[in-house]
Amino acid sequence: MTAQRLDGKACAKEVELQLGHRIAALNEKGVRPHLAVIIVGNDPASHVYVKSKVKTCERLGIKSTHIELDASTDEATLREHILSMNQQEDLHGILVQSPLPNHMDEEALTDLIHPSKDVDGFHPENLGRLVQGRLDGMLPCTPSGVMRMLNWANIPLRGKRALVLGRSRIVGMPAALLLAARGADATVTVAHSKTEATRELCREADIIVAAVGRADMVRTDWVKPGAVVIDVGINRVDDDSRERGWRLAGDVHPDVEEVASWLSPVPGGVGPMTIAMLMENTVRAAELTIQA
Ligand code: NDP
Numbered sequence: 001m002t003a004q005r006l007d008g009k010a011c012a013k014e015v016e017l018q019l020g021h022r023i024a025a026l027n028e029k030g031v032r033p034h035l036a037v038i039i040v041g042n043d044p045a046s047h048v049y050v051k052s053k054v055k056t057c058e059r060l061g062i063k064s065t066h067i068e069l070d071a072s073t074d075e076a077t078l079r080e081h082i083l084s085m086n087q088q089e090d091l092h093g094i095l096v097q098s099p100l101p102n103h104m105d106e107e108a109l110t111d112l113i114h115p116s117k118d119v120d121g122f123h124p125e126n127l128g129r130l131v132q133g134r135l136d137g138m139l140p141c142t143p144s145g146v147m148r149m150l151n152w153a154n155i156p157l158r159g160k161r162a163l164v165l166g167r168s169r170i171v172g173m174p175a176a177l178l179l180a181a182r183g184a185d186a187t188v189t190v191a192h193s194k195t196e197a198t199r200e201l202c203r204e205a206d207i208i209v210a211a212v213g214r215a216d217m218v219r220t221d222w223v224k225p226g227a228v229v230i231d232v233g234i235n236r237v238d239d240d241s242r243e244r245g246w247r248l249a250g251d252v253h254p255d256v257e258e259v260a261s262w263l264s265p266v267p268g269g270v271g272p273m274t275i276a277m278l279m280e281n282t283v284r285a286a287e288l289t290i291q292a
Pocket of ligand 1: 142165166167168169170171172191192193194195198211212213214232233234235270271272274
């Protein structure tokens with residue numbers, strides 16, 4: 001079997017097309033969606049992600065404000081930025097790029113973002129709504145991107161066994177909640193670093209969502225023939241054969257395409273969907289200001 005490619009780029013393009021109509025409707029009402037992205041420090045991967053978010057905003061006609069702060073910036077300064085942005089009426093979404101420098105309390109800072117502007121979907125109020133099964137709030141972008149991609153490919157979830165590898169606040173746990181939510185109706189197991197017999201659990205799953213951060217961890221013998229495999233992982237692996245000295249790898253070994261029915265590629269799978277969902281949350285935040 002050669003897995004079908006779960007093409008996040010193509011799915012994201014369709015999302016962008018629909019957003020284009022919603023943005024035009026907002027513009028007619030005198031509203032231009034506006035996203036602020038704050039980045040602290042010099043982490044090269046984070047700068048690449050922010051650049052790509054700003055570029056997507058430009059392409060869609062979403063205004064973006066990009067604030068770069070030095071790694072030595074104190075927490076109080078970042079707090080001031082967030083609090084002042086909360087008050088800014090023409091600003092609809094605020095994103096603080098993770099990771100923040102070690103001297104900052106990332107959770108406390110993102111908690112300061114007003115829930116209506118929390119386009120990352122990490123505020124306890126938005127995550128709390130998700131736990132309650134209310135899916136109409138700001139949903140975390142990566143897990144909601146995974147769900148959108150599964151729906152787009154018409155992959156049935158109801159009654160299926162899903163295994164989520166990873167239990168982080170931003171990917172694993174919300175992905176598990178979304179898969180188990182009414183409407184999706186999968187039966188979900190969450191595995192983490194203390195899980196025993198992870199490989200055997202994986203082999204029982206109809207759907208695997210790998211969000212661990214370990215290159216090529218999920219191997220062909222972890223996957224039931226015909227399973228759907230979503231690779232969230234983005235890992236840099238040393239590779240002297242490349243000019244830049246490294247390559248990008250997912251959490252799933254590429255050979256899994258020999259056993260899976262669907263496999264999302266890295267890059268070009270979940271990554272573009274995460275950005276598309278961020279854009280959608282920003283547009284939604286702008287729409288809510290005129291409905292309020
Ligand atoms: P975290 O480091 O926050 O979480 C990793 C999770 O994996 C933890 O729950 C950890 O368990 C679990 N884990 C670690 N080792 C094992 C193991 N051997 N078996 C099972 N579970 C294990 O990472 P994130 O959730 O933030 O990200 C995960 C991956 O997804 C990363 O590669 C990241 O770069 C990528 N990512 C990609 C995005 C995209 O847009 N494509 C967006 C966000 C992240 P424990 O809780 O016990 O420590």
